[in-house]
Amino acid sequence: xxxxxxxxxxxxxxxxxxxxxxxxxxxxxxxxxxxxxxxxxxxxxxxxxxxxxxxxxxxxxxxxxxxxxxxxxxxxxxxxxxxxxxxxxxxxxxxxxxxxxxxxxxxxxxxxxxxxxxxxxxxxxxxxxxxxxxxxxxxxxxxxxxxxxxxxxxxxxxxxxxxxxxxxxxxxxxxxxxxxxxxxxxxxxxxxxxxxxxxxxxxxx
Numbered sequence: 322x323x324x325x326x327x328x329x330x331x332x333x334x335x336x337x338x339x340x341x342x343x344x345x346x347x348x349x350x351x352x353x354x355x356x357x358x359x360x361x362x363x364x365x366x367x368x369x370x371x372x373x374x375x376x377x378x379x380x381x382x383x384x385x386x387x388x389x390x391x392x393x394x395x396x397x398x399x400x401x402x403x404x405x406x407x408x409x410x411x412x413x414x415x416x417x418x419x420x421x422x423x424x425x426x427x428x429x430x431x432x433x434x435x436x437x438x439x440x441x442x443x444x445x446x447x448x449x450x451x452x453x454x455x456x457x458x459x460x461x462x463x464x465x466x467x468x469x470x471x472x473x474x475x476x477x478x479x480x481x482x483x484x485x486x487x488x489x490x491x492x493x494x495x496x497x498x499x500x501x502x503x504x505x506x507x508x509x510x511x512x513x514x515x516x517x518x519x520x521x522x523x524x525x526x
Contacts, residue, residue: 322510323403323405323406324372324406324429325339325341325372327403328372328373328374328376328427329374330376331374331376331377331378331426331427332374332375332376333376333377337374337375337376337426338374338375339372339373339374339375340371340372340373340374341370341371341372341373342369342370342371342373343368343369343370343371344368344369345366345367345368345369345435346366346367346368346369346432347365347366347367348362348364348365348366348367348432349364350364352364353416353432355418356416356417356418356430356432357416357417357418358411358416359416359418359432362414362415362416362434365434365435366434366435367415367432367433367434367435368432368433368434368435369430369431369432370430370431370432370433371428371429371430371431372428372429373426373427373428373429374426374427374428375425375426376426376427377423377424378421378422378423378424378425378426378427379421379423379427380423384419384421387403387419406429410431410433413433413434414433414434415431415432415433415434416431416432417429417430417431417432418430457481457482457524458481458482458483458484459476459481459482459483459484459520460483460484460485460486461473461476461483461484461485461486462485462486462487463487464487464488466487468509469485469487471513472513472516473485474513475513475514475516475517476516476517476520479517479521481520504523505519505520505522505523507519
């Protein structure tokens with residue numbers, strides 16, 4: 322998300338193109354050595370994520386500082402977006418490299434070790450079709466506008482009537498659940514489908 326936000330900012334008012342590519346890669350030690358600190362990673366199967374934009378690009382001075390905490394070229398903001406990205410990548414034993422040319426654009430390339438788990442195969446569901454859920458009224462409370470809109474849109478598409486609320490403090494948010502009253506928990510960041518499925522599993526049909 323942070324990479325896409327930065328790419329969008331780089332386009333500015335003039336517009337342009339953001340391209341997101343994912344692919345499986347068999348990485349050699351030479352391939353990994355092309356990434357900063359990549360020489361410490363083992364060769365093997367990786368997943369590559371590439372986010373490219375045709376924005377304003379960055380000069381060498383800016384490029385050398387983009388992962389510094391609190392460094393930002395914007396008038397507003399905390400400058401933590403790319404610092405968080407590099408932290409996440411390293412935390413998952415991956416690597417990241419950046420290529421940028423002023424006036425041409427920027428490309429971020431991330432490689433993460435592929436999961437050794439088995440690939441899931443599609444299964445034809447011969448069970449009876451699910452019974453349609455009755456319409457419910459759901460209250461979505463979140464102080465993050467983006468998260469609240471995502472949840473509201475997902476639940477509305479699932480046929481629920483949704484009410485939204487912003488303002489709450491920590492005591493209001495956690496108080497009702499101190500005695501173990503939470504029926505379920507969904508960890509952020511979550512998929513819209515996960516939220517809908519978890520909610521509907523709790524409701525009587």
